[in-house]
Amino acid sequence: MSNLAYDAAHLLGALVLMMSFALLYQRRLSALLNAFTLQAVALAAAAAWQGYAQHSHHLFITAVLTLVLKAVVMPVALRRIVVKLNIERTIEPALSIGLTMVAGVSLVTLSILLVMPVTEDATALTREDLALSLSVVLLGLLMMISRRNAVSQVVGFMSIENGLILAAIGVAGMPMIVEMSIAFSVMVAFIVFGIFLFHIRERFDTLDVQKIESFRGESQ
Amino acid sequence: MPRTAQRSGLWKKRGNTNVAVFACIRARNVPYLFHLHFLRFGAMAFAGVAILCLLLLSVLGMPAARWKGGDGVVYGGTGAVCAALTLWAALRLAGGGVDEVVLPLGLPWLPAHLRADALSAFFLMVVNFTGATASLYGWGYGRAHHAVHGPKPGPVLPLYPLFLAGMNLVLLANDAFVFLVSWEFMSLASWLLVLANHREEGTARAARIYLIMAGFGTACLLLAFGLLAGTHGDYSFAAIRTHTPTALAGALGVGLMLLGAGSKAGLVPLHIWLPLAHPAAPSHVSALMSGVMTKVAVYAIVRVTFDLLGEPAWWWGGVMLVAGSVTAVMGILYALMQDDLKRLLAYSTVENIGVIIIALGMALVFKAAHVPVIAALALSAALLHIVNHSLFKSLLFFGAGAVLASTGTRDLGRMGGLIHTMPVTAFLMLVGAAAISSLPPLNGFVGEWLLFQAILNGPTLPQWILKILIALVGAAVALAAALAGACFVRAYGTAFLGRARSVAASGAREVNWAMRVAMAVPALLCVVLGVMPTPLLRLVEPATRLLVEAGPFDGRAYQPWFWLAPTSAVGNSYNGLVFLVVIAAVSAVLGLAIHRWASDRVRRSIAWGCGFDEPDPAGVTQYTPSSFGQPIRRAFGATVFRARDTVDMPEPGDVRPARLTVRWSDPAWVWLADPVVRLVNAAADRVNEIQFLTIRRYLSLMFFALVALLVLVAVLQQWS
């Protein structure tokens, strides 16, 4: 593979990772959704570039799907939910931003350390993408555990999905069906979470998971 | 060959122990040959006589405290001996070669081995130079103290030469027995010196903790040397050097060395005694303990990991990198939280030891990876930083002592405006503060520059984990340097600038000439070494050649002496002299231009205080050290130290003053020391019960102990 193809793929993958960091850093829900949109756009660009570089046309479909679903439909829908629920504008992080960021960098280091020696014989591009996408998945998990707001947990969940897609597009010859299923599962997750959110809101008048936990019945 | 030695049979010499080193130095430096013959004649005899002189001075010190001018004799004698030893060590370092001597002292089967190679000579030079300036300072300090506070506290005079003799002996020791005995000498002498101000609050606790930690350290060293000597039972370093330990023994040896010597050097979290004990001693002793005794501990680590253990494993350096990074960052964060000037300096020592250990770890990692040139570069950075730190830390402790002598306080919150009343001390302290904050063109920056050049070679290492670790270590070093700048702006700004915060500070006087000269010498060297570091690096090159078999300038074409351009593997260069000349020229042009064309009139007026122009005798409207530290306390301390500020603001109409309380907890105590103390107390309670048994039970206890030992012996015999 030529230098440019490699460099561009690497750069786009890193952009997805950067957006994961941006997600961790954001405190406001609207800014969070913006960052998520950007991540999806970066992911779509990465998929399209891989399709061009690997000459596999089904990756373009993945790119379009990602772009439409994750960069347009979901952010718009989530934004409407946020507006409709009129939930407060700030996220309360369970950890301080500084600690979350330090934890994030440690996770990236960890995934590099994990992937690099194991995949010595794989092609450079695959190794890069594996390390990057593992980091994105771990950061998404970190986001889900460090945030209390249900909307930001949904965003965290979807950024995990983004990490998985990033891994999938990096491996040459990945069957189409997998991407379809991933995209679909995200769709389902979104619907479930959307309904879930409305129900929570109706019943408890809050989206704070920690407050919801005290409604399990024991404390009343 | 010394003729006297031959005749008496006491001095045995092995002239050709290190022929390779000797030959290579001879090849490069032909003129030194003349010195060599002169030096080798009784080289060790000179060191022995010097140490004997120190011991004699120590004996003399006991009655001398009562004579008039007795302190002058002791300090003058000690200073002269130290100066002579510095010169001797520098010449030996330049001359190279190895001298050994075996004295029929000590244990029957183990005579005392002494040896001076390039590494020992380097450390002897550092120790004795600071010893010389500290002696001059100590003499002046005693006078100043006498004038202000009446009779001298405690028996400093006999202990002071003893302390220096102990450190010198550690550096010359060539077997584990001499090493440990002189190590204990050094520890106990410094412990007694800490107790010199025993009437002050907190000294007793400091001394107690110091004694415990010193005991712990020696125990670890004892175990380490026992492991290294292995089954041979030959405790001379020469024997240890010849047989390579097993991987497990080597690992345990390195770990125990880092624990034992690390606790003396102040590695976090074993540093807990250091910020208590160093400030409690008289200031010239503080300077020696902080600037030099920690270096003797570093010497022990270098001697064992680079020399005695042979080929290092890659992860030894990794462990040192982690320990050093934690020590550097934590040390300076601690320092930022202190209001006591001398304690702040002691914590800053912890930080600098961290940087030195990082540099040593880099050298060890590259030595293990067989890249000797970069190892030499990192080792040079470590050695240079050792010299630098001994210079500016002694300078800063001298300055803190001067402030203490003339204001009677170590509390930053009671100083202020000393630049007006103590101008010379203030200027010299400014040099020290700038140097320790690694600002160019002073010496602290050069050490850091070399270390960064070594760190930039991290990607060439084969281990993934080391590559990433070194990237993080680079961030830690940069963070520590930036925080050191903040720490010394805070310390210097609150102590010397602004307005006086107490009556004592406003009535301070400049200190006597001896103290000023003792501060001026290291300050001058801080500048000289910053501008021209290359001659010193050339001087210590034999030491790097001895340890990693390469020099920092290998593979470079001829470089002029004022140009710092290490090996061709790096390709970068720094020139402090050009830097200084350009800065001086530009400032001169600027100053002339401003005074030629701009208005040069000055009017004096009151400072802007939001309309508050009342006289403010206590200086309470200015920033205090705590308020200066608040942003950094909030950014870092909230997580690391659980620092919390609580403000007690009275209601309007209430006339009591508002109060700001800062609470923080020391993680080393919370997580390590306190649990250990509780554990020891619990164990002591259990053991206490044994004191109240019947005779029959005592007998049975002994019996079972005997049987258990016999069983152990039987098992061991089966195994071997």
Add this chain to the structure above:
Amino acid sequence: MKALLLSVLWQVVQMALVLALAPLLTGWVRWVKSRLQARCGASPLQPYRDILRLLRKDVVLAHNASWLFRASPYMIFTAIWVAAGLVPAFTSHLALAPSADLIALVALLGSARFFLALAGMDVGTSFGGIGSSREMMIAAFAEPAMMMMVFSVAILVGTTSLAEIADFMVSGTVGLRVSLALALMALVMVAIAENARIPIDNPSTHLELTMVHEAMVLEYSGRHLALVEGAAMLKLLLYMALIACIFAPWGMAHPGDGLGPALWGLVTFAGKMALGGAALAVFETSIAKMRVFRVGDFLGGALLLATLGAIFLFVSRGV
């Protein structure tokens, strides 16, 4: 010998150039900003007039100002001027290049900050203290972030010499690099913080509780203030030139080039500075200042980005 003389000549030209251009850049940023905010705005030449006016005025010193307070402006200005002279602007053929590298440049800026913070504490007012303590907190994040940026670039290029970095970057053998992108982001964040721009600090505020840089220099007047302000302008130019030199060195002349490429270098340098100034103005207009204690998060982010960039170098092929 001829090459050496030429490099000395270019060095002198460079020093004069940065001195002459720095107020213009500040004036340009202010002018674009006021245009964006639908104001007429002062002429871009206004900073020159301000400095000349300050130079003619008397110095009003507080009663207990020490010699350090009076000497600091000269030291600060010299340090930053020399540092600005080290950054290749229109040619990489500079006499000082082998004497001081990027690490020395960072440390030189650190010296300027050290003396500025000390000067802020010298008179003993609360404003000086507030400014100095916040400045040092910002520096505690910004300096390591800058060092990590240096680290990334130096590992990529194999040297810390700025002239060689510029020569290497312009040769185009680097290609697209994640680490470079991260380093650029970190450097821009550091530059914003170090130059006391929005969102860290407001260069035009005089609201006492929010200011950092202005609080430190509150007691300065006359020629001292002129020097301090001039140093701040030089620093802005320095950081822009640094970003241009590392990440956009196109058009710069190289050792061995004649007068023509040097002139072309001057033209492109002026163009880069104009673009950078306009970008800064747009950015400052579109963003609000953040609370002082969010600065830690912002610059901590820069530090982590730069560290991540250094770590990524090991992932990328061909280290």
